[in-house]
Amino acid sequence: MVETLSIAVIGAPGVGKTSIIRQFIYNDFSEVYTPTRSRYVYRPSVILNGHMYDLKILDVPPISSFPASTSQEWMDLRCRGVRNANAYILVYDICCVESFEYVKMIRQQIMEHRAASWYHVTMSCPSHQEASRFHAAQDVCGMFVREGSGNEVTILVVGSKRDLQRQRFTPRRAVSVLVKKTWKCGYVECSAKYNWHVVLLFKELLGIAVARGLRHNHASIRLQGALQRNRCSIM
Numbered sequence: 001m002v003e004t005l006s007i008a009v010i011g012a013p014g015v016g017k018t019s020i021i022r023q024f025i026y027n028d029f030s031e032v033y034t035p036t037r038s039r040y041v042y043r044p045s046v047i048l049n050g051h052m053y054d055l056k057i058l059d060v061p062p063i064s065s066f067p068a069s070t071s072q073e074w075m076d077l078r079c080r081g082v083r084n085a086n087a088y089i090l091v092y093d094i095c096c097v098e099s100f101e102y103v104k105m106i107r108q109q110i111m112e113h114r115a116a117s118w119y120h121v122t123m124s125c126p127s128h129q130e131a132s133r134f135h136a137a138q139d140v141c142g143m144f145v146r147e148g149s150g151n152e153v154t155i156l157v158v159g160s161k162r163d164l165q166r167q168r169f170t171p172r173r174a175v176s177v178l179v180k181k182t183w184k185c186g187y188v189e190c191s192a193k194y195n196w197h198v199v200l201l202f203k204e205l206l207g208i209a210v211a212r213g214l215r216h217n218h219a220s221i222r223l224q225g226a227l228q229r230n231r232c233s234i235m
Helices: 017-026 070-075 097-123 128-148 162-167 172-182 198-211
Strands: 003-011 040-042 045-048 051-059 087-093 154-160 186-189 223-228 231-234
Touching: 003 017, 003 097, 003 198, 017 040, 017 051, 017 087, 017 154, 017 198, 045 198, 087 097, 087 198, 097 154, 154 172, 154 198, 172 186, 186 198
Parallel strands: 003 051, 003 087, 045 231, 087 154, 154 186
Antiparallel strands: 040 051, 045 051, 223 231
């Protein structure tokens, strides 16, 4: 049976979310900026060390906040499927500090709302044994929220437009240390325009996701990128 991995790609307007996705799947880049006004779903398949996975990539339009509840998610068509995604790619423009502040906000909200959902589901369990497990795990999950360890959900922060690095608002190391050491998230910089590290960022994301709960825990991943329309291969 082919497993499905849902990935939500979120970022402020103009950071290059769609360009990254289309470069990865279609090996295509457009110089013309077209704002993403509605949610769009891409469905490529990947082969990871001999095992196939279907990806459901959600290209999410700019949202004011991460949906705090299922009802809020379904009231806004732009957010449908976002809360239950298996992984998140949070994209910011390395030349725009406001886009990084947006990523910081969304990442914090993901941690808070996803942890709150976990509490609700666990406390609804009827058995005494499951209730005991909840109490034993309370402190651990509280740490996830307070420290942002990311163990509850896979998050990869992506700095886009690396080809404009001379205009960046802060040194790469400063952001990398914050994201990796404090947030405990993955971090990659890329250029969709020149197809630089686009494949690498999906390699990093899938590597983290596999290690955190997919069926096969592979020690190494080699990514070759898109081979044909709506299909890429990881070998």
